[in-house]
Amino acid sequence: MKKLVKVIALVLCFAMIAAFAACGGNKTDDQTTTAPANPGTAEAAFKIGLIGPLTGGAAIYGNAAKYGAQIAVDEINAKGGIQFEYKAEDDEHDPEKSVNAYNTLCDWGMQVLVGPITTKPAVAVSAEAAEDRVFCLTPSASSTDVINGKDNMFQVCFTDPNQGTASADYIADNFAGKSVAVIYKNDDAYSQGIRDTFVAEAGAKGITVAYEGTFTDATATDFSVQVTAAKAANAEVVFLPMYYEPASIILKQAKDIDYAPVFFGVDGMDGILGMEGFDTTLAEGVMLLTPFSADDPKAADFVAAYQAAYGEIPNQFAADGYDAVYIIYEALQKAGCTADMSAADICEKLVAAMPTLSVNGLTGDGMTWDASGAVSKAPMAVVIKDGAYVTP
Amino acid sequence: MSSLKKSKLSASAVRDYFSFPLVTAAFFIITFMSSHDMLNKRMQGLLVPVCCYIVMALSLNLTVGIMGELSLGHAGFMSLGAFTGVVVSQSLIDSVPNDILRLVIAIVAGALIAAVGGFLIGLPVLRLRGDYLAIVTLAFGEIIMDIVNCLIVGHDKNGLHIIFNFKGEKTVADLNLAENGTAIIKGAQGAVGTKTIATFTAGFLIIMLTLFLVLSFIRSRTGRAVLAIRDNRIAAESMGVNVMKYKMIAFVLSTTLAGMAGALYGLNFNMISADKFNFNTSILVLVFVVLGGLGNMLGSIIAATVLYILPEALRGLADYRMLMYAIVLILVMLATNNPKVRNLFVKILPKRKSKEGAQ
The missing domain is CATH 3.40.50.2300 (Response regulator)
Structure with a gap:
């Protein structure tokens, strides 16, 4: 019983910390x-x-x-x-x-x-x-x-389908004949939704999807498996329908193994340049579909x-x-x-x-x-x- | 000595059975208020979730307080109940047009699946003790969440279509639904477009049923065996109590109740997704149980109600509300666990009573 109380106390401590972390936005x-x-x-x-x-x-x-x-x-x-x-x-x-x-x-x-x-x-x-x-x-x-x-x-x-379709169309028009790898987050409605329509449209446009890699919230810190597999599949374009935090790790790990395809993101990639501690040279040459750019004169x-x-x-x-x-x-x-x-x-x-x-x-x-x-x-x-x- | 023990026992019995009139009175007062436009929309929206969390707290209290084992994955069983309830309700929408009947069927189905899940998980888990049990239940909670994340379910005139999307390349299109078929669970996107049929009355009835089951269980022959195992496992075993069997009965009852709560919860929202039933939800319910008092059913009800409504009531404080919530939690813990504070309460309370009496 005493042990139980101890464990409960420990768990509650974590809960407290989580509760405090939850109010991080302190502005x-x-x-x-x-x-x-x-x-x-x-x-x-x-x-x-x-x-x-x-x-x-x-x-x-x-x-x-x-x-x-x-x-x-x-x-x-x-x-x-x-x-x-x-x-x-x-x-x-x-x-x-x-x-x-x-x-x-x-x-x-x-x-x-x-x-x-x-x-x-x-x-x-x-x-x-x-x-x-x-x-x-x-x-x-x-x-x-x-x-x-x-x-x-x-x-x-x-909408997510529009983004997936638009990305596939853009890649079909500008990178015709190149093979594509997709890395996406399969426990996230946003990422999965874009991937689904992207792959459907890619099939219609005759783009070959050479490799598909998935990750989840729990595995969003290491992509060496996916990046190595994409390289092994000789993908020249890597499509990343995801938010910018995991994408930044993918860019880093791709560079580490000297893999330099064209990385193509969607609107979730926006913000990568403003990310704290991110080496912006890694993002050199990354393409993304975004509706907004802070450098736009308007x-x-x-x-x-x-x-x-x-x-x-x-x-x-x-x-x-x-x-x-x-x-x-x-x-x-x-x-x-x-x-x-x-x-x-x-x-x-x-x-x-x-x-x-x-x-x-x-x-x-x-x-x-x-x-x-x-x-x-x-x-x-x-x-x-x-x-x-x-x-x- | 024996008379002291007797009076203590009956005090707890009085406290436990006091829950029935209390919950009933609360139900009638709230129903009266909402039918006379005295409740705002925010409070009305909170009614059904509060009922679900009360049942969850009672159910977890059975595992933690009565059985004496820490379960950190209770939200997983809620999730089983919720998604079963949603699938059953959505697929019966044409054949059982009556909302109330469909709700009952969905809740029963949710309870059954959660019971089966509880039994299967209980087989390996209940052989462990203490910290190990806590860790394994935590893992099972996460596993259930991941499995539901892979689940794609649809319904058409040919019946249910279920596929598991373990590799992540399947979509709703792979269900091959006939025309007019609907996708009920879309994997990670969750169950979307559920017709919400949960009502406060149903919530109240489930609380009453849960209270009845739990309180009768504690006072039954089986319940006494479970209490004996909690208090001294070796002594109980030496008296010929089958530890595994009685623990399993208590655990399956507990998960069944969690499944009922889940089914009601799932049918109260237009969309639910598996990640709602994660570790944080398990801990939230555990907080209700611990702050309400281990083994104290009335305490669980009050703690669940107060602690669920508190962050919503504190919305006016904007960014500080979660901070306030945490402070309240800490204060309640200090107040209920500190012997000095307890003594203080004991000293103050009769004095107040006598003062009131004098006036």
Whole structure:
């Protein structure tokens, strides 16, 4: 019995540490923005909610989108006209917590939801929102499950299948006849989703997939097996549908064995250059499909504002969050909504207005939507040269 | 001496059976409040998950508190129940249109599969003791999570299609579903598009059933044998108690209840994925059990309710809420384990009562 108590005490200690680690995102700033007293017209404020992982392992994405949206809200409020009241809630990248966060925002009186940021929570919340008739625009939840069967759910980012298909098309056009290896994370909906459509499209375009390697959360620290196998299969292009942390290890280990194929990533690769302790020369020549580049001249104002407020270079999630707020702003204007309307009324009007909208944002020019909720914009392929994105 | 022991025993019995009227009263008050619009949406959303975690805590308390063995993979059994419940409910959606009946079938199926899982895992695991058992249950929890991650399940007019995607190259397309077939579990993407049929009433009934089963078990002949094994294994063995058999009965009962909780949980959300039922969830439930008191069923119920609602209620504190949550955990641990604090409580409480009496 004593031993049992000891073991329990030890386990609880770990739980404590985990709980403390979970609140790692220690940047303290206002969670809510109240509309300023009133510049210009006497219009009440729309209540905009955002749900994303502000603490825990995925906090980097949630916080980036939250800060990006905050900058857009501040800009819009300073303009006069439509005013926004903005509140962000944490979901810890957990569907259950995300539904709780959504319910909390509903109690607050939210009229339009920006989010959830990550895919699994977005699927869970979108079902609730579809029932309650709350309009949702997710900046970065890219699975088709997020929008499938829900007319009130729209995306700012590409869907996973689109990314996989676009990547395969790009490789077929630019690296015709070369053999391709794919390394992906098979316990992750994002990575698996892109891989599935990539392989399907590759088959249709006649690309030979010479090798496929998988990894999971638990094995994301060593890729020597996969990299060696890709080299042995003589793959000249290695497709990496994953986030940038594992990708950085793959680049390092490939260099260690003098394997230099063309590495091709998707939007999750964005952020690799800003990663702490990463030798950017490793990423030389890496290609990726990304909707946003911080070096883009049209993003200069946003990047400057973001850096001034939060002290870091914004990533694609921040740009998605920023665009999401502006898209809602445009849609509200086009649909002629007023802040005293109920969430359900606003939802009906916005759902009708979205397919007629065309928005120029940081993540794409002339973004349009079809009724399914998927965005249509041109994917941009960039190549990393001297530590910066360059259009090839 | 014997009279002292007797009064102690009956005190714990009173405490245990007090759970029934308490839970019933809470249920009726909450039902009344929600039918009169006195509960906000956030609280209403929390009702079913709270019920699931209460059942999980009671179930784990049976293993940790009554059987005296530490299980660190209890969420794995919840996961078995959850995914079984979802598959059963989604595939019966046409043949059993009645939501309540389908929910009952799903919960029974979830409980059965979790019982089978508990039996299979119990065979090797229950032969171990102490730390080893803790480590092996931890491993089994992770193994269950990984297996469910590989699972792709679909349903069409020809029945269920199940494939295991161990190498990672199979997708939903490999199910070869007929037209109008639906994919229920999509591997790592989890079960998506579940029709949510779990209700607070069902949660309440499951808590009552769990309480009844657990409390009757403790006071049954089998339960006394389990308690004897916990208190002194050698003495129990020398009295002819079959240790393996009684431990297995308690463990399978515990996993069955976890499966019920899981099925209810799975049918409360539109999407669930295997990684929800990881080590952290097992520990969360263990925290409820330890802070509520080992072997104390009423304590488990209260701890699960309070500790689950606390982080949600603290949302107003923004980034500090998990810090506050941790501090509350530490304070509760100190308060319940420190003999000085305990004595303080003992001293304060009767005084208060006498003061109130004087007024």
